[in-house]
Amino acid sequence: MRFFEMLLFFSSACLLAFQFIVNPRIRRSASLLTSGAGSIFVVIHLLVEGYRVQLLVLYGFTLLMFILSLIDAFKTPAVVQTASLIRRGLGRLFIGFGLIATGCFLYVFPVFNFPEPTGELKVSTQVLHFIDSSREETFGTTATGKRELMVQVWYPAQAGSGKYAPFIPDTRILRYMAANYGLPKFTFQHLKYVSSHAYSGAEVSSAQTSYPLILVNPGFGSSRFLHTSQAENLASHGYIVAVIDHTFNTFATEFPDGRITTSTTNDLFSPDHDYRTKSGNRDKLGKVLTDDVAFALDQFELIQSGQIPSRFKGKIDLKHVGVFGHSIGGATAYDASYDPRITAGIDLDGGLYRLRDREGLQKPFLFIHSESEYEQLKMVRDNRVYTDAELDRMGSTREWMDQVTEDKKLELKRMRETIGEGGQVLYVENTEHLDFTDVQFISPIFKILGITGKIAPERASSVINAYMLDFFDMYLKNQGGNLMKGPDSRFPEMKFATSLL
16 A cells, blocks of 8 residues: 555544544544544545545545534534434444455555566666558558557666656556456556656666667567566666567557557457367467567667667667567567577467477577466376366367367477577466466455466566576576576576476
8 A cells, every 4th residue: 555545544444443432522532633634644645646446435434524523523412422323333334344345445456566676777668659561450450551569668777867657657558458357447547556667768878888689579468568577677687678569469559649459369269260270360360479579670670770760779789689478479489589680588478379380499498387387288298188077177179189289299399499409498386377477466366366376476576587587698698597507496486397398
């Protein structure tokens, strides 16, 4: 909770406690003073911190109790005593209910703090708008009819002033984010109060002549914002990190002219599709995402040379380019790594696509899986045969699972090949698929529902960031690499999946 939210909650708790004071004079005075202070906290909170729908009950109770306390102050003691018995009973009930409800709301929807970046450099951020005039948009309608991308860049900053940039500056997209999770549109409005650790539009740090570039790809129906903590951490260690919003594959993307696009790529998939149709459509989507990475890299080449005016001119080390992503974004990172301009890449818990189109990747690539994905891959390795009852529970057929197994075995083959090129295959204990994004910070209810794993969000972030940094340092800066050598006692959650290979 934020400071004035805590004061407001505490004053409301005191109001409840004061309703049990036997002495009416003391009770009235304490209620008047506390509700008055609470009302002041409400006003300051609204002006300084901003309105939250989760606190609506406390706003109402605090102001109501202040009004009732003022009325009591002008009544005779006899009138007050006659009228207050029922009202005090109802007041205790309502305040108690309000505190419990508000406490639950604040727990489920916290205004959280991101982990501090671990590097020594300050971080800044800037959003870029790219239009690919060579590609028609096939997933929806754009202003130009061409493929457009919003790319957010986090980078080492020379100096920063003022407040940090908000986690999600485009607050209109929050309603689409809530809808993406099947929740009411107002559910995530409090996220507009979450701050990042990056300044807006500062000059690039002069600590190094240039910085390696890392291109990042969010997953299906995700957003560039959900990789903020990873981007900030890498930038604080001397990387320029560009996270691509793959248009029409995000829950929402806002463009400079105010247009908002939402996800349409889910239309490629239908429950009526057979496995090969679904797999083929995923490959088609994947090719567009991979082409987005190549195009973004083209644009950064133009920025580096000065053909596109930018503060990044001359600051990008294009001889050392990395790529990573989550889910289908991880598959995009793998597929994009065939581009000779890319040095190394990381896949965060993503199954691969377009594997039959080319031979194995001949460069360092790191796979970090959730424990759930690791267990599935282990079943594939062990040639696990599902019973009819298990298939029924999974809502699948034997034919479908046989084809899944066939593709997963090819994925395992590709993973084995990366070991010989300096890559590695890891998994993190007690993690689920969304522990590799900032979704894990948004609500603890996700852990209760099994959407994220048992591991604490701060710990998952710390472990994953450490290994990502070590890998990129090794191949983009020719330093580090110690964590790639084997298990480390500082990170017992990270397991080397050598048994799979």
